[in-house]
Amino acid sequence: MKNTLGRRNFIKLTASASGALVVGLHYQSCMPNKQKAENYGFVPLIQIDTDGWVTLIAKNPEIGQGVKTTLPMILAEELGADWEKVRVVQGDFDTSYEEQWAGGSYAVVLNWDLMRTAGARVRHALIAAASQQMEVPASELTTRKGDVVHEKTNRTIPFGELVVSASTITLPEEVDFRPTESYEIVGKICPQVDLEKMVSGTVPYCIDLHLPDMVYATVVKTPVHRGKVQSFDDTQTRSVAGVTNVIELDNSEYGGRLLDANSPNFVNGVAVLANSTWAAFRGAEKLEVVWDNTNSRQEASAGIFKKFHDQLAETSVERQDGNIEEAKKRAVSYVEHVYEVPFLAHVTMEPMNCTVHFRSDICEVWAPTQNPAALEAGLVKLFGLKPEQIKIHLPRIGGGFGRRFYVDYAMDAAILSKKMGKPVKLIWTREEDVKHDWYRPASVQKISAALDENGKVIGWQQILANASRKTSLGRDGGPAGTEIDEYDFPAGFVPNLQFEYGHVLSDVPLGQWRAVGPTATAFAAHSFLNELAVFNKKDHIDYFMEFLGPPRMVPVVGEFKYDTGRLRAVVDKVRQNSGWDTPLQEGQGRGFAAHRQAGSFVAEVVTVEVGGNNQLKIIRVDAVVDCGLVVNPSGAEAQVEGAILEGLCAALYGEITIKDGATVQSNFHDYRWMRLNEIPEMHVEFIKNDLPPRGLGEPPLPPAAPALANAIYAATGKRIRKLPVGSQIQTG
């Protein structure tokens, strides 16, 4: 295989002062846009020291998705390094790294070629240097476990001895990639980076940072969304020993409440600063704030959902195939159901926090962020800084799930550090985190199907109504931004298909979530398909396979099409693995759903038991995944299990409700998460192939909820059309 990134000089070798070979990305010379090119410098990716140690820079933020291990594994593989002699170092934020963010299951997808190209070019340089030294043709040489190897004569030269001469080699435009059959690191179980430190409590998360002269801070934000401070009395707060300052955070001083990835801002409130976290927390508890809620719609959940339901009648068409009305007329039967999903929080285990040291010339930030570019943009916008005055460090992060796409907490910390003239470590309490999240959008969906005399779907109409993420992020008057996408399933599978979107304005702050959109649309679609199978008195999986039709490339939108053969294969396999066709005991049931996202295919079967007292227990989950080549098998399995549990957990308990314009929930007692005693047996299998690796963090999540709801139906005959399952069945 040839590398496909033919950009000139895109990867460059240099020798460092210590004599090490440093290889990095250098976009400047290949950027067509001169002005943009000036923003790009040289950023290191690989360093080989004369003692043979290889240092690999992990460029993307590590939120627990394993990217700090997975991307370096790809580099090390192409290089032919010895994983035992590889050190991985987290890179700071630098625009020159490009795509330095965590989200959308894209890390491996976007970096696969880049990492391989960088590794392969360095391998080429090392081989060229060894070929001169050994006086044999380069074509007879290869690299393995940190050595250049000449198999014919059984000679080896360690990388460390080649770095000086290799640094003078001119890199070729094109290099070969290693054949996948020869992989020794990719696709193998490699101990993950930071593993020992994580089990020793010595890996530093952002929240663990300590700087000399640092001030501790916390915030009290407006409980009512879109409220602001009218006045506050801090007498009691200041009487708490250790409290030093109380500072109002007013976003109107910084251009108002505009919040999206490109123009971040923060929520109004009051910050308490102290000489310890505890003093700040105690001081915050004692703060008496009078809030101005004149900008609030004073919403309540029931009212919001009523608006969503009403809005189903007033929509815009987002996709139209064939003629749905005509199909309805032709239909022999007609099925229609309505589904509801709630707002969901992220509750990352490490609460929102950020440390900033704002000096006269430089603003230095340590942030648990999935989106450092947005953080930089925010600092530029709020303080008029130039990018070169901003330095962002990316410590290991205690969970992301989309929450840390938004950088509101970092803006808080920056403002406070600037005002204090000192480093500030800001920690939000869990309560603030739950109340001031950017929630997964709630929605109401209505699906109608027109069926022919054989029960085949000839028309599918899916209407989604809700408040849109895009509007919530600051564009009240602007275009809504649909929450049902033209490429959502089952687009491409039904001749007469219509997707519609009804938009409602709301104050509830909305944002990304793991797998976000399909967590609603796939729940409805796959619950509905189960209802159709029941309606037609067919086995769900049989009916689903008929719905998919024979293996073929199905065009979805424009150029985008996919191979239903891969989808069918994961379904077949999960049918086998789960024992789908074997009988269950009384009170037990199996449910199925399948999904395609980020280029990967997943099929899941959930098995539940509902006891005599209506008590639900999830007994077992089977998942089969085709994500192309599996780069990091241990990490991949962990991602699948984590995503499925997150889907199940949200389906069972997840619900943020709104009362008088404020979020009701505040901590893990009223925003429940599954615990060890509730965890089902998990069986995860990957389809083996060496197609290009695709995303994995999100695709296994959306099928979990519909598979669970379908299993509950199979066990009890009770249909769950509204999440969470909550009190509809006794849970946990």
Place this chain on the structure above:
Amino acid sequence: MASFTLTVNNKKRTFSAEPDTPLLWVLRDILGLTGTKYACGKGICGSCTVIVNGKSVRSCAMAIQYIGKDEVLTIEGLSEGADHPIQKAWIAADVPQCGYCQPGFIMSTFDLLSNNPEPSDEEINQALQGNICRCGTYTRIRKAIQIAITETEN
């Protein structure tokens, strides 16, 4: 401010703090032992679990004034080089995802296995029900505990 002396990870530590400060914040902000994590602050997630006089406690919900001269063991005191049998089991099972909850789970497991070297599944559930892993590493946690039990037996 009052002066306190505690034995933490076998070392005597004398420091001053407000008496109502939870042990969690003493460990983290005063003693620099940041392996013990804050996640809920209300005793409901287990992230801040440490061992006080041989029993696991939620350090976020225990004010320093009630601890007196007790012996405290934190994740940092479990071993020198991540080689306590429980840590080794955690490594073998490649448990952590984000890793943030793991010190709490490990300390809860330490308490369990110190008092009951061969717990049943039910007893494991019982002992670890107070801990939350947001990333969903539970299957591997269970596997790691089984490894630790077998290793300790041998």
